[in-house]
Ligand SMILES: CC/C=C\C/C=C\C/C=C\C/C=C\CCC(=O)SCCNC(=O)CCNC(=O)[C@H](O)C(C)(C)COP(=O)(O)OP(=O)(O)OC[C@H]1O[C@@H](n2cnc3c(N)ncnc32)[C@H](O)[C@@H]1OP(=O)(O)O
C-alpha cells in the first residue's frame with residue numbers, strides 16, 4: 001500500500017522555517033507598520049478569527065473553485081448577506097467593515113452596494129435625501145448599484161444617451177433608454193441582485209439638455225424582487241474573472257420617478273422646472289474619484305498577495321542543480337527567479353506608501369470640498385487618475401510575471417494566481433480606462449507646464465515643473481551614489497520633467513504650424529501618455545522614499561525597506577533605460593552602475609524575502625492558494641485540493657459509458 005496521502009503535515013515546511021529563522025528584522029514590527037499600529041493589527045486578527053471560524057468561508061473556496069457560475073454567484077450572495085448581518089450584529093465601524101472587506105478580498109456579489117452606491121449617495125444627495133435613501137441603504141433595506149456605463153459609451157460621459165426628461169405637470173422625471181447603445185451595460189450587482197440603481201442620465205428640461213445627473217430608480221419589487229413595469233434587466237454573461245458579480249444590463253422604457261429622486265446636492269430642478277447648479281460642473285464625478293483612489297490600495301493588495309504566493313512557493317520548490325555536488329536548490333536561489341519576483345515584492349511596498357499618501361491627500365481635499373472649497377479638485381483628479389492607471393497597470397503585469405515564475409503549478413486554479421490576475425485585470429478598465437486617465441493627467445501637466453513657462457509659481461505634485469533644467473547634473477557620480485535614495489528620486493524627477501517638456505514643446509510647435517489643437521494633441525497622444533507615466537513613476541518613487549524616511553522604526557526594519565526602495569527605483573531605471581538615457585537623466589556610466597546595483601540588490605533582498613511577505617500577514621483563506629500557504633506544505637495542499645474536484649467524484653466518469661466505451665468497442669472491432 002502506498003504511503004502517499006494528502007494529509008497536511010502539522011509542522012511548517014522546514015525549507016520555509018529556515019527562511020523565517022534567518023530574517024534580519026522583526027516581522028511583527030513591520031506588520032504593525034503596514035496596518036497602522038498594534039491596535040489595528042490586533043483588531044484585524046480578531047475580525048479574521050470571527051469570520052473564518054465560520055466553516056462557510058472555507059466551503060466558499062470550493063464553490064469558487066469548482067461550482068458553476070450560478071452556484072458561485074449564489075454562494076457569493078450568501079457571503080455578502082452574512083457579512084452584512086455580522087456588521088449589524090457586531091456594530092462594526094466603517095473602518096472595521098472596510099477591514100473585513102479587505103480580508104475577504106472583495107469578491108462579493110453585492111459589492112457595488114457598498115463600494116459605489118452608498119458613497120455616491122453620500123456625495124451626490126442633499127441632506128434630506130440622505131436621511132431617507134442613505135439610511136435605507138446603510139440598513140440594507142434597499143440594495144443598489146451605480147449604473148453609468150452604457151453599451152455605446154463608458155469613457156465619454158458626455159456621450160451618454162439615457163435620458164431623464166422632466167415633466168412639470170406631474171413633477172416627475174421620465175427615464176428612457178432611447179437606443180440599443182443607450183442601455184446600461186456593465187454595472188456590478190445590477191443583473192440579479194439590486195432592487196435600486198443610481199442611474200446616470202442626461203437631464204432634459206423643456207427640450208434643453210443639462211448634462212449628466214444621478215437619478216435613483218427602483219428596479220425590482222420590494223415584495224418579491226420581480227422586475228417593475230418598464231424595466232428590463234439581466235446579467236451580461238460570464239467574464240474572464242470576477243464571476244461572483246452579476247454585472248448587468250438595464251433598459252428603461254418611460255419609467256417615471258418622483259422629482260425628489262434626482263440627487264440634488266450639486267444641481268437642482270425646482271418643481272416648476274428651473275435648473276440651478278452649485279459647485280463645479282464635475283462635482284457629479286465625485287464617486288469615481290474616490291474609487292480611483294481605492295484602486296491604488298487594491299493594486300497594493302493584489303501585488304502583495306501575488307508576491308506572497310510566489311516567494312513562499314519559490315522557497316519550498318526545489319529544481320535542477322546549481323552546485324553539482326549539492327542537492328537541488330530552492331528555486332528562490334536562482335538569480336533569474338529573484339529577478340522575476342522581487343520587483344513585485346518591492347512594488348508592494350512602493351504601492352503601500354504611494355496609496356497611503358494618495359488616500360491622505362484625498363481625505364484632506366474631501367474635507368475641504370465638503371466645506372465648499374474646491375481648489376484642490378483639479379490636482380486631486382489628475383493625481384488619482386495617474387496613480388490609478390499606474391498602480392493597476394504595473395500590479396496586474398507583475399502578478400502575471402509571478403504566475404509564470406511558478407511554472408506549471410502556477411497555471412492551476414489551486415495556485416490562486418490565475419484567479420488573482422483575472423480578478424484584478426479590470427482595474428485597468430474600470431473607473432476610467434487607463435489610457436484615458438493618463439491623458440487626463442497629461443492635460444493637467446501640460447497646463448501646469450505652460451503656467452511654469454509663463455513664470456507661475458507651481459505647488460502640489462507638479463511643482464517641479466518650474467525647475468531650471470540647466471541646473472541639473474546627474475546626482476550619481478559613483479557606484480556608491482546609486483544607493484542614495486534622494487539621488488534616485490532626482491533622476492526620476494528630471495526624466496519626468498524632460499518627458500513633459502519635450503511633448504509640450506512638440507504640441508506647441510504643431511499648433512504654431514497651424515495644426516488645429518485636436519489634431520496636434522492626437523498626433524502626440526503616445527508621448528502625452530509617456531509623460532503622464534513618467535510623472536506617475538516619479539510620484540510613486542517619491543512617496544516611497546519619503547515614506548521610508550519618515551518611518552519611526554527599528555534600524556533593521558528601516559534598512560530592509562531602504563534596500564527595497566533602492567531596488568524599486570533602480571529596477572525602474574534599468575527597465576525603462578531608453579527613456580532615462582534619452583532624457584539625459586542618466587548617462588551610460590550611471591546606467592551601468594545602476595544596473596549592476598539592481599542585480600546585486602537581488603542578493604541582499606534574498607535572505608529577507610520570506611519575512612518581507614510574511615509581514616503582509618495574509619490569512620490562508622484570504623490568499624486562497626495551495627502554493628502560498630503559511631506552512632509551505634504546497635505539494636500536500638495541491639494534492640488535497642483535488643479531493644474536492646467534482647471530476648474525481650466517480651472512479652469512472654459518465655462520459656466513459658456515453659462516448660469512450662462505445663468508441664473503444666467500435667475501434668476494437670474495426671479491421672483497419
Ligand atoms: C483585491 C481586489 C482585486 C481586484 C479588484 C478589481 C477590480 C475592481 C472591480 C470593480 C470596481 C467596481 C466598480 C467599477 C465601477 C465603474 O467603473 S463606474 C464607471 C466609471 N466610469 C468612468 O470612470 C468614466 C471615465 N470618464 C470620465 O471620467 C470622463 O468622461 C472624462 C474625465 C474622461 C472626461 O470628462 P468630460 O466631462 O468629457 O471632461 P473633459 O472635457 O475631458 O474635461 C473637462 C474638465 O473637467 C476635469 N475633470 C474631469 N473629471 C474630473 C473629476 N472627476 N474631478 C474634477 N475635474 C474633472 C478635467 O480635468 C477638465 O479640466 P480642465 O481644467 O482641463 O478643463
Ligand SMILES: Cc1cc2nc3c(=O)[nH]c(=O)nc-3n(C[C@H](O)[C@H](O)[C@H](O)COP(=O)(O)OP(=O)(O)OC[C@H]3O[C@@H](n4cnc5c(N)ncnc54)[C@H](O)[C@@H]3O)c2cc1C
Pocket residue numbers: 112146147148149152153154155156185186187188242247426429430431432433434435436439
Ligand atoms: C469588471 C467591470 C466592472 C464594471 N463595473 C461598472 C459599474 O459598476 N458601473 C458602471 O457604470 N460601469 C462599470 N464598468 C464599466 C467601466 O467603467 C468601463 O468599461 C470603463 O469606464 C471603460 O469604458 P469603455 O468600456 O467604454 O471603454 P472604451 O472607452 O470603449 O475604450 C476602448 C479603447 O478606446 C480607447 N479610448 C477611448 N476614448 C479614448 C480617448 N479619448 N483617447 C484615447 N483613447 C481612447 C481606450 O484607451 C481603449 O483602448 C465596469 C467594467 C468592468 C470591466
